[in-house]
Amino acid sequence: MKILPQLQTKNGQIFPSPRPHEIMQETPPTFSWLEEADISSYCVRIRKAGKTEIFWSGETEKTFITPAILFPAGDYEWNLSAGDANRGWYPFSISPDAVEFLRPTGREIFDSVPDVRPRHLFFSEDIPSIISSRPLAIETLRRNIALALADGLPTPPAFHRDENALPYREYFGRHRDFCDRNLMACALGHALLQDEQAGAHAKNLLLTLCDWNSEGPCSLESIWGDEIGLSHARCLPAAFDLCYDLLTEKQRIFVARTIAHYAEQCLRLLRRINFCQNPGNSHAGRLPAYLGEAAMVLKGTGVRPDAELISWLDFAVEIYGGIFPYFGGPDGGWAEGPFYASSYTKWFLPFFLAVERYSGVSFLCRPFYRHLIRFFQHFCPPGWEIHPFGDGYWSLPDDAEWPGFMAQNPYHIYAERFGDELMKKWSREAQQQEIFKLHLLDVFLPERGAQLSLPPESVTRAQIFPDAGLISLHTDPANPGSEIALLARCSRYASISHSHADQGNFALLCGGVAMIAPSGYFGRRYGTRHHFDWTNQTKAHNTILIDGMGQKPFSFESSGRVLSAQDHGDHLTAEIDPANAYPQIDCWKRLFSLTESELIVTDHIQLKNPGKISWLLHTLSCPEEKVEEIIVSRKGIRLSIQAAEGLLPTPQIRDQYDVPLNEGEPEAYHVSMPSQFHLAWETESRREHRIQVRFCIQKEGE
Secondary structure (H helix, E strand, O other): OEEOOOOOOOOOOOOOEOOOOEEEEEEOOOEEOOOOOOOOOEEEEEEEOOOOOOOEEEEEOOOEEOOOOOOOOEEEEEEEEEOOEEOOOEEEEEEEEEEEOOOOOHHHHHHHOOOOOOOOOOOHHHHHHHHHHOHHHHHHHHHHHHHHHHHOOOOOOOOOOOOOOOOHHHHHHHHHHHHHHHHHHHHHHHHHHOOHHHHHHHHHHHHHHHHOOOOOOOOOOOOOOOHHHHHHHHHHHHHHHHOHHHOOHHHHHHHHHHHHHHHHHHHHHHHHOOOOOOOOOOHHHHHHHHHHHHHHHHOOOOOOOHHHHHHHHHHHHHHHOOOOOOOEOOOOOEOOOHHHHHHHOOOOHHHHHHHHHHHOOOHHHOHHHHHHHHHHHHHOOOOOOOOOOOOOOOOOOOOOOOOOOOOOOOOOOHHHHHOOHHHHHHHHHHOOOOOOOOOOOOOOOOOOHHHOOOOOOOOOOEEEEOOOOEEEEEOOOOOOOOOEEEEEEOOOOOOOOOOOOOOOOEEEEEOOEEEEOOOOOOOOOOOOHHHHHHHOOHHHOOOEEEOOEOOOOOOOOOOOEEEEEEEOOOOEEEEEEOHHHOOOEEEEEEEEEEOOOEEEEEEEEEEEEEEOEEEEEEEOOOOEEEOOEEEEEEOOEEEEEEEEEOOOOOOEEEOOOOOOOOOOOOHHHOOOOOOOEEEEEEOOOEEEEEEEEEEEEEEOOO
16 A cells, blocks of 8 residues: 655645644644645545544545534544545544534625625715724824825836836835725725715726726735735725726726735646645635635626636635644644734635625634734733844834834734733724824724634633744733743744744743844845844844754744643743754754743753754843853843853854945945854854753832
């Protein structure tokens, strides 16, 4: 009998699921696997543990399948077969607390879409309660409308034909102002407030954007980049629905056809990259939502047959009811880090909430979404100056380069539905904005959380996110302005996408002040020399080098795992295992112990051959060398760093990167970012290393 190996061979491939001995938090579970060469049909068989008869079986040409029946709680085994080859029987369980989630069909959703406008974000009958329940958000919306009117109309892109025109990166950043911010603010102003000026400007903006060639530089498949196309695919369906009554019949057909073109681009792109096998494509995860939204708003327009629109909805439901999200698992963590989680968990909300209103079935019932608020509690408290880990860890909502991309309110919807009172308080405070910069599409969605009847997440001090590979320890999470927090990363997602080669990395924050932090930036954009040759490299992070060598960047092989995070009352502990990220290591366990005044980091490292360890730290304030300690003082916090065991006494301290921030970039695009400082202790060459470093924390006035 041939064996199906089911081994990853490249970045971003699906993880076969369920994993061996995994306790599934959802019933029925989705079964997914890696595509095998020269195989066109697969069979999945399920049996209860200890039994030989088959409980359920299904055949498919796809590489995933979701049964249409509920699996009772208990122990099971599953096998994948194709032709005369089998994977073998792998055990898994259905939790007694598993969420029951039977997916709707595209036809069921389509048939329930009412023949009214607006129909997408909300219905007309929702408007009075939206206005009365969000007085501060309505005032912000009025300021957004005034800004939009003053901004006028955008000019079409010229970067594709004029080297002196505004370059692509600068253009799409400005384009988001006109499309994601101004168009949506004015369309909402028309629908919610009956603001005539806002409505006229929204119509003008909508028609202007539709005038531009959807297959040119504004395409999702543009060779210059997909960001403009993403904005159009995201915003045009909602704007069309909100402004429908302002358009003539011919204008409606014109806009509807443009939306259909972008939907078809979404579908082409998803199929071209074989998204269901390669869901680690960071940008593509939002496209099924845009495809589904297009189907909803195009119903009744006649620009595409109903059967085609229903097929779009079927495809979206298959993904969001099955393999998605890739970077987030049932634990609620997001492997790409908080910066990307804050936006990448917003894009699909309008689609999710529309499906919920139409069909009564909510994707938000699924385990990831109901636990996501705990991830935001641990990694996105208000007031933090950085949000480790991954690209964008240094960015805030008012960042000049990426305004609003670190969502101004990442908790919204998730806190209201699944958070305790503290999370709801954070959401209310975050929603009080001077201007909504990017994410307007989820601000005014109707509140229907009570329908889910799920228990809220409680605030925790120690949390493990085993799927994402993150741990978090907090001394007083209800008071992020005064507590101590330790975060660490050690993930099966390795160094792919927006993650770095940093297994074992950790950060220490005191009252939101970054005392120990990752280092490096994008520079002007993703993919600068500094970004690739410093920020993505192990040397930029708080982990180790072995004989000067770090982990392999941009590789699914540089993986690790988190083991535990525990609250002992008077102290908190966590343990991670980064060994798999280094071919030179047999065994490495990194342990953390945290109190309100001290962090102890202990490493037990066993190498395959004798070697020297470089033990790395990075700070945002200049370290000061003292006798047997290093002092970092920052914003009223004094941190004493003491190499207690296993390290040579004097570290190297530098204030320069190996690759300067602006290297290789034209002078006109140089950026200025806060300084960073780099410390490296060395060990003697040996096979077994025990290293312990103490961090003593003292606040000003103590």
